[in-house]
Amino acid sequence: MTLFIVRRFVQTAVVLLIVTLLVFMIMRSMPGDPVVMFLGPDASQEQIDHYTAVFGLDQPLAVQYMKWLGNIATGEFGKSIVYRQDIGPFILERLKVTLTIAIPAFLISVVAGVLLGVTAAVRRGRLLDSLITVMANLGMATPIFWLSILCVYIFSLKLGWLPVQGFTWPTENFSLAIQKMIMPVLLLSLGPLASYARQARSAMLEVIRQDYIRTGRSKGLGERTIIFKHALRNALIPIITLMGLQLGHLIGGSVLIEQVFVIPGMGNMLITAILNKDYQLVQTGVFVIAASVSLCNLLVDIAYGYVDPRIRIS
Amino acid sequence: MQIEAKPIHNAAAPEEAAFSPPETKAYVRFWRTLLARKIVVAGLAVLVLAVLAAIFAPLLAPYDPVAQNLSNSLQPPSSEHWLGTDKLGRDVLSRVIYGARVSLAVGFVSVAIAGSIGMLLGLIAGYAGGWIESVVMRCMDVMMSIPLIILALFIGSVLGKGLGNVMLAIGIGMIPTYARLTRGQVKSIKQLDYVTAGTLGGASKLKNAFVHILPNCISPNIVLMTMNLGSAILIEAALSFLGLGINPPMASWGAMVSDGYNHLRTLPLLSIAPGVVIMIVVLAFNIVGDALRDTLDPRLRGSL
Numbered sequence: 140m141t142l143f144i145v146r147r148f149v150q151t152a153v154v155l156l157i158v159t160l161l162v163f164m165i166m167r168s169m170p171g172d173p174v175v176m177f178l179g180p181d182a183s184q185e186q187i188d189h190y191t192a193v194f195g196l197d198q199p200l201a202v203q204y205m206k207w208l209g210n211i212a213t214g215e216f217g218k219s220i221v222y223r224q225d226i227g228p229f230i231l232e233r234l235k236v237t238l239t240i241a242i243p244a245f246l247i248s249v250v251a252g253v254l255l256g257v258t259a260a261v262r263r264g265r266l267l268d269s270l271i272t273v274m275a276n277l278g279m280a281t282p283i284f285w286l287s288i289l290c291v292y293i294f295s296l297k298l299g300w301l302p303v304q305g306f307t308w309p310t311e312n313f314s315l316a317i318q319k320m321i322m323p324v325l326l327l328s329l330g331p332l333a334s335y336a337r338q339a340r341s342a343m344l345e346v347i348r349q350d351y352i353r354t355g356r357s358k359g360l361g362e363r364t365i366i367f368k369h370a371l372r373n374a375l376i377p378i379i380t381l382m383g384l385q386l387g388h389l390i391g392g393s394v395l396i397e398q399v400f401v402i403p404g405m406g407n408m409l410i411t412a413i414l415n416k417d418y419q420l421v422q423t424g425v426f427v428i429a430a431s432v433s434l435c436n437l438l439v440d441i442a443y444g445y446v447d448p449r450i451r452i453s
Numbered sequence: 454m455q456i457e458a459k460p461i462h463n464a465a466a467p468e469e470a471a472f473s474p475p476e477t478k479a480y481v482r483f484w485r486t487l488l489a490r491k492i493v494v495a496g497l498a499v500l501v502l503a504v505l506a507a508i509f510a511p512l513l514a515p516y517d518p519v520a521q522n523l524s525n526s527l528q529p530p531s532s533e534h535w536l537g538t539d540k541l542g543r544d545v546l547s548r549v550i551y552g553a554r555v556s557l558a559v560g561f562v563s564v565a566i567a568g569s570i571g572m573l574l575g576l577i578a579g580y581a582g583g584w585i586e587s588v589v590m591r592c593m594d595v596m597m598s599i600p601l602i603i604l605a606l607f608i609g610s611v612l613g614k615g616l617g618n619v620m621l622a623i624g625i626g627m628i629p630t631y632a633r634l635t636r637g638q639v640k641s642i643k644q645l646d647y648v649t650a651g652t653l654g655g656a657s658k659l660k661n662a663f664v665h666i667l668p669n670c671i672s673p674n675i676v677l678m679t680m681n682l683g684s685a686i687l688i689e690a691a692l693s694f695l696g697l698g699i700n701p702p703m704a705s706w707g708a709m710v711s712d713g714y715n716h717l718r719t720l721p722l723l724s725i726a727p728g729v730v731i732m733i734v735v736l737a738f739n740i741v742g743d744a745l746r747d748t749l750d751p752r753l754r755g756s757l
Contacts, residue, residue: 150594157595165611280736282687284694285710285728292721391600395691399714409603410695413610425607429598436598 143444151437158429159211162422163204177220177415194220194419207422216423221415222408226423230405234427236306237404240396241389243324248331248385253371253378255332256339261366263344271336278333283392287326287399294322304401323400327392331385338381342374349373376443383439387432486748496740503734507553514547519702527720536726539712541702545723548704549730555705556734559620559689560682566624568678571631572670578632579639580662590636593629601626605688609697616699619692623685634677638670672749680742683735690731706731 174190175182191197194217195206210216216226259271295303302319309316346352347370355365394406401407405424412420488494506513516534522542530537536545578589596604604626605619612618642648643666651665690707692698699705706727713723 150591153591154594154598157591158598161595162607165607168611276736276739277732280683280687280732280739282690282694282707282710282728282731282735284691284707285724285731288710288714288717288724289728292717292724296718387597387600391602394602394606395694398695409606410697413606413697421607421610425599425603428600428603429595432600433598 140444144441147437147440151433154433155426155430158433159208159422159426160204162425162429163207166418166422167200167203174220194218196418207419211423211426217419219412219417219420221412221417221420226419230408230420230423230427233403233405233408236402237390237393237397237406239309240320240323240327240402240404241393243320244328245331245386245389247324248328248335248389249378249382251328252332252335253339253375256336257343257366257371257374259336259340260343260347268340272340275333275336275340278329279337281329283326283330284395284399286329287322287396290322290326291399304399306400306402306404319400323396323402327389327396330392331388334381334385334388335378338378339374342377343370346370346374379439379443383436386435390428390432483748487744490744492740493744496737496744499733499737500741503553503557503737506550507557510551510554514544514550516544516547518543518547518551518704520544527716529720530722537720537722539709539723540716543702545709545726548709549706549727551704552706552709552727552730553734555616555699555703556686556689556731558616559623560685560738562620563624563627563685563689564678564681566621567627567681568631568674570624571628572635572667572674574628575632575635575637576639576662576667576670579636580643580658580666586636589632593632596626596629601684602688602691605692606695606697609692614697614700616703619689619698622692623688626688627681627685630677630681631674634673635670638673639666642666642669676742676746676749679738679745683738683742686731686735686738 174187174194174196178186178190188197195203198206214227216230218224219226219229222229255271255275259268262268291303294301301322302315305319307316307319309320352365352370355369360369390405393404394409396402397404397406398410405428409421409424411417412424488497510518520543522538524542525538526540526542528534528538528542534544534546536549538544539548574589574593578586599607605622608625609618609622612622639662648661648665651661656665689698689705690710693705693707694711696708696711698707701708709727710724710731713720713725713727716723
């Protein structure tokens, strides 16, 4: 097990190193000069040269890359060209906002998705099963930004129940924060929720057929014990795999949700940074996202290795 | 038609059938299984309609999708403009019909890019093994560690806006899934007896890979492609919604939803209509993809 964990750690480190190289190379092949964008069209050549030196963009690419790697190691990322702030603390602040929305969405999607999937499997072929399956299929096909707009129209503009947009920290004004978070969190959880429901249903159907479930029934175990204690535990394995994948979807979805609800999170920041060619901010932002996804996948794999010993060997 | 009648005869004479199994051709059996459920027929019908709408858009659309008429802007639905007009006075229905061209083109082309490059990389990695496999698969891991929409945004920001670049960005972003799937397939097929027989019979490595192994990896890849068509359309819509997709004034469903957002109070239909169309088309692709998976390989059920 220790060997397995060490090996996966090394793999993740290698992947992250390649991420930095790839992100750096792609960023530098982007058309347009960020300093010109920063200073505006009226800037003199002197000003451009001065700021190019300030942002370190006059150095050879290899030096810039090595410097950036050093920055990642020390946590000192330099200044953002667009936001004119230190990138490290700035990204951390944005990440906190995104996580405040994404973590509740993640929990809701897993719990509700698995419960709905299990319910559908247990009631296979009944009305409830069809209803859940149809809803899950719809959930996967709906563009999240469109549904968000529709919800804003219904719940904010027509009914006036919830604020149209914005973000407030729960520590500042709890009830306002919750009101503002309801729609973004639920909408963000929807896509992953639909995936979990589908996966849980098919995994559960697979498990229910097994002999040991019949053994459980024939020795007189209650239906609830059979489903939740014996069947679900095995059905969870493919769902854990899905969690790693869905994490990426959740972060991707938050880009759109943050745009619709004007939430100052990572996604919102990335779009602004990309539109303004803020090299440092984009490459650091993408790296932070890739690193979080990779680390979560690493955790999922380790959890997986504990649950299913076969994984450790392969 | 002739062949379809066969099983009925067989059902009428079960004893005979026991001795000579019905000689239904593979493709007939395939279509019959695929179309057994009404929902799949409906899904296919939607897709056929969407493709027809895309091809015959100039004939179907009542107006030019980019023709502006500022004196007639933001009109509610009427007998002249069934879905109303947008802020530049363009007919929304015509733009929805033309939007099918963009969405379907992006879907098919990006999935074709992802499928062909991904399968090739997977074949190389799985067949060669060793360090080549490690390098290819680590690169795929890297791409997978970045969420697809962010990867597409990122690639798209380097390539610039526009239809071709959106297709390329989404296509590149989707490569890893195909590479992983194909590599897994290749690794298991490589060990089968008939490949060994091919090697013993003097087949070159290249022939083995392309003639003996690759064709057997195609069916799960086709299933994955069908399922990814819907995702590709959703991502194009999202990129266009964010203003990083195709260039205006070309009609894209995602961009239409975004344009309509500014007039949500007065004319919600501007946003709602294109969104409903995206949902129906993506749903149809997902349903057909699922059905295709179950038909081609029941063992894959739930695994893709």
